[in-house]
Amino acid sequence: MNGINQEDTHRTIERVARESYGRLVAYLVSHTRDVASAEDAFGNALVSALKHWPRDGVPRNPEAWLLKAARHSLIDAIRHQRVVLDSEPMLKFLTELSETTLSTEFPDERLKLLFVCAHPAIDSAMHTPLMLQTVLGVDAARIAQAFLIAPKTMGQRLFRAKTKIRSGGIPFEIPQEHDLPDRLDTVLEAIYAAFGIGWDDMAGADQRGRDLAEEAMWLARVLLQLMPGEAEVQGLLALMLHCEARRLARRDLDGRYIPLSDQDPQKWSLPLIQEAEYHLTEAFKRERWGRFQLEAAIQSVHAERASTGRTDWVAIAMFYERLIRISPTLGTRAGYAAAVAEANGPEAGLTVLESIDPHAVSHYQPYWAVRAHLLQRLGKTHKAADAYDRAIGLAEDPAVREFLLRKRT
Amino acid sequence: MQFALMIYHTPEEFAMRDNDYNNPHLGAWRAYYKALVEAGVYVGANALEVPETGTTVRLREETRRVQDGPYADTKEQLAGFIILELPSVDAALEWAARCPGASIGAVEVRPLAPEAMRRGFTG
Numbered sequence: 001m002n003g004i005n006q007e008d009t010h011r012t013i014e015r016v017a018r019e020s021y022g023r024l025v026a027y028l029v030s031h032t033r034d035v036a037s038a039e040d041a042f043g044n045a046l047v048s049a050l051k052h053w054p055r056d057g058v059p060r061n062p063e064a065w066l067l068k069a070a071r072h073s074l075i076d077a078i079r080h081q082r083v084v085l086d087s088e089p090m091l092k093f094l095t096e097l098s099e100t101t102l103s104t105e106f107p108d109e110r111l112k113l114l115f116v117c118a119h120p121a122i123d124s125a126m127h128t129p130l131m132l133q134t135v136l137g138v139d140a141a142r143i144a145q146a147f148l149i150a151p152k153t154m155g156q157r158l159f160r161a162k163t164k165i166r167s168g169g170i171p172f173e174i175p176q177e178h179d180l181p182d183r184l185d186t187v188l189e190a191i192y193a194a195f196g197i198g199w200d201d202m203a204g205a206d207q208r209g210r211d212l213a214e215e216a217m218w219l220a221r222v223l224l225q226l227m228p229g230e231a232e233v234q235g236l237l238a239l240m241l242h243c244e245a246r247r248l249a250r251r252d253l254d255g256r257y258i259p260l261s262d263q264d265p266q267k268w269s270l271p272l273i274q275e276a277e278y279h280l281t282e283a284f285k286r287e288r289w290g291r292f293q294l295e296a297a298i299q300s301v302h303a304e305r306a307s308t309g310r311t312d313w314v315a316i317a318m319f320y321e322r323l324i325r326i327s328p329t330l331g332t333r334a335g336y337a338a339a340v341a342e343a344n345g346p347e348a349g350l351t352v353l354e355s356i357d358p359h360a361v362s363h364y365q366p367y368w369a370v371r372a373h374l375l376q377r378l379g380k381t382h383k384a385a386d387a388y389d390r391a392i393g394l395a396e397d398p399a400v401r402e403f404l405l406r407k408r409t
Numbered sequence: 410m411q412f413a414l415m416i417y418h419t420p421e422e423f424a425m426r427d428n429d430y431n432n433p434h435l436g437a438w439r440a441y442y443k444a445l446v447e448a449g450v451y452v453g454a455n456a457l458e459v460p461e462t463g464t465t466v467r468l469r470e471e472t473r474r475v476q477d478g479p480y481a482d483t484k485e486q487l488a489g490f491i492i493l494e495l496p497s498v499d500a501a502l503e504w505a506a507r508c509p510g511a512s513i514g515a516v517e518v519r520p521l522a523p524e525a526m527r528r529g530f531t532g
Contacts (some may be wrong), residue, residue, distance in 0.1 A: 148455045148502050392437060393444025398512035405433045405440075 009054045016062045017046055022135035022222065024067055026109035028074070029116075030172050031060060031093045035134055035162040037077060038070075041259040042137075045069035067106065110135060111226040112172050114219075119170045126161045127190035133158060135222070136215055146196070146212050184227075188236050191219045195240050213244060234283035235293030241276035242299035245269040257399035265306035273303050294323040298335075313342035330356065334366045337374075346377040365394035369404065376407070384408075411452060411494055411521040412501040416510040418488035423459050437509040445493065450504065456489035485514050492521070 021042065028038035045066045059065040071094050078091060117130040129147065132138040144154035164170070175183040195216035204384050220237040227233050249267035252258055280296050298319045320336035333356055341349025353371055361367040372387035388408035395401040425434045445451040460479040467474045479486055488510070495501050498518065505516040521527065 148506055150500065150502070153498070239437065387438040389443045390447060392440035393442070394507055396506045399511075401437055401509070401512075406438050408436070409431070 006054050009058060012062070013046065013049050013053060013057050016066065017137065020063045020066060022110045022113065022139040023106075023108055024063065024070060025134055025137075026113035027067070027106050028070065029113060029134070029165075030107075030109040031296050032074075033166050033172065037074060039134070039137075041070040041077070043071040044073040048073075052178055056137070063106075079281065108226070109172075110222060112174055114187050114223065114226075115175060115183060116165055116170055116172055117188045118183070119165075120183075120186070121166060121168055121170055123157075124186075126157055127186065128193040129154065129158060129188075130161050131190055131219060132194060132212065132215060135219060138215060145198070146194070173225075184230065184232065185291075187223065188232060191216050191223065192236060192240070192292070194219065195243070213240070213247075216240060217244065231283040231286040231288045232290040232292050234279045235290060236298050238276045238280040238283065239281065239292050239296035239299060240295060241272050242303055245272035245276065245303070247328075251399065255399060257397070257403040259403070260302060263312070268303070269305055270306075273306070276300070276303070284384070289322070289326075291323065291327045294319050294326070298323075298358070311342070313339055317343045330360060330364050331366060334364070335372050337372045339375050341370075341377075346374040350374050350378070363394065365391055368394060372404070372408075410496065411492055412498070412500070413519050413521055414491040414493065414505055414508060415487060415517040415519065416489045416491070416508065417485040417515045417517065418510065420484055422510070422513045423486075423488065426456075434509070441507065441509055444502070444507070445491070449499075450493045450495055452492040452494050454489065454491040457487060460486040479525050488514070 024042050024045075025035070026039045028041065030033050032038060036321070049062075053059070057225045075091070075094055078094075113134055114131060117134060118127040122130065129140075129143045131351040132143050133140065140155045140158055141151045143158075144151040147154070172334075174180075178286060194212040196212065199255050213301035217237070217240050220233065220240060224230075224233045224237055245268050246263060247262040248269070249265075250258055276296065277300060280293065280300055283296075298316050301312050301315050301319070317336065320332065323332050324336055327377050333352070337349045337352035339349075340352050349370070352365065353374070356367065368387050368391035372384050372391050375387055385408055388404055392401055392404045392408065395404060425432070429435065439446070442451075445447070461477075463479045465476040465478065465480045469474075491508075493501060493504060495504070498520065501518045501520075505511055505518045508516050510516050
């Protein structure tokens, strides 16, 4: 086989792996509860595909082929007792996975897997890493980078979480009606945490990119496909698309940070904005308000500047007011203060900031960035410099740090 | 728990250090220090002179061996350290990521040895 075809085959494997990873792992885990062994089995199946497909050609049903190979690997692992689990039902399941079952469609269990990953019995800091690994196959080292944790530690935490899934009696199911809103919210939070974009409508807020935006949007799309009727799922996707649309406008040619209010709307991605607007409109039709729809609505108002040339800060402040009622986080309150300052003047914005508990914000960079900006606008140079120092000292992104240093002087 | 943030500079970074109050590089460090103190996590810190000013001493087979410069000839060299009181290594890594030294050179985070052991050394 020649090199070009080889390359094609490798690309096919990559694509199939990406599209099927979660589906295959979820399907195996739905029967075995053992995430680690399902991941190992699928990993071995991929290695086997890399060996066979370039030689024999890509099979007609690549997913079924991979599932079959993963089954072999699992049976092998049980025989050699590398997997410690209740082998009886497991072996029964594996044997019943006959040729016929394998050639037809197998059920998509990813939704259940997402709910398992974000189960309240699992440490909430591990919800996102678990999802990234089990549903998308992102490796532990990359997750560790994104979450600023030593790779070894991340590996250990993932291992512990998987052990808990196996032995902790976490049901592999979609939550009951009355639990659903809360449980879904946890899933959405975890997806958004991978996205990691902060609040760029605030003056010089910390842009701590998690570097996993693409993965987060992929997860949101999977979730929307699995729960097409959920307004908040669509709201989250709209929010991320709006933020993503501005990615290129956030830096100038020299890599300097540009806050939202100074960004050139020409540099925003119109197709992404349009897609975001489509999802937000669809979500609104269901008339079930939620946090992510409100946040997307705020970003939608910002996006209007591309056509109107101005920002409707009164509308933004109003959406923030509703948002604070459902989600009174530090980020929401700092964002509200910034919006109020634009709508009613810096004094009013500062009053909102002062209602926040000072102990809660000692580490919170965006608060200090907004505060510094408002004090500067009021001509309180000394106090502004103090606040700028706090914002600079807490900033992680060097470009944001430089931006604030320039504004400080 | 106490952690040491050991700051390693590149030669370029060492060259950026001066006493000009308006130097933006210095401004970033001053702001970082202020944030550490205000957050109540600061225990102590100090900066070192450039590596060329160092002298390394070893005693081998009853012979003194004295060498110009730092003990290891690497591109990035120890430039200073900060001791912080924090609840976990996760928090220590967050402060390391905010450190201006992390965006050019490197910052190593290491827990201080347990207090009992430290007392064993100091008597």
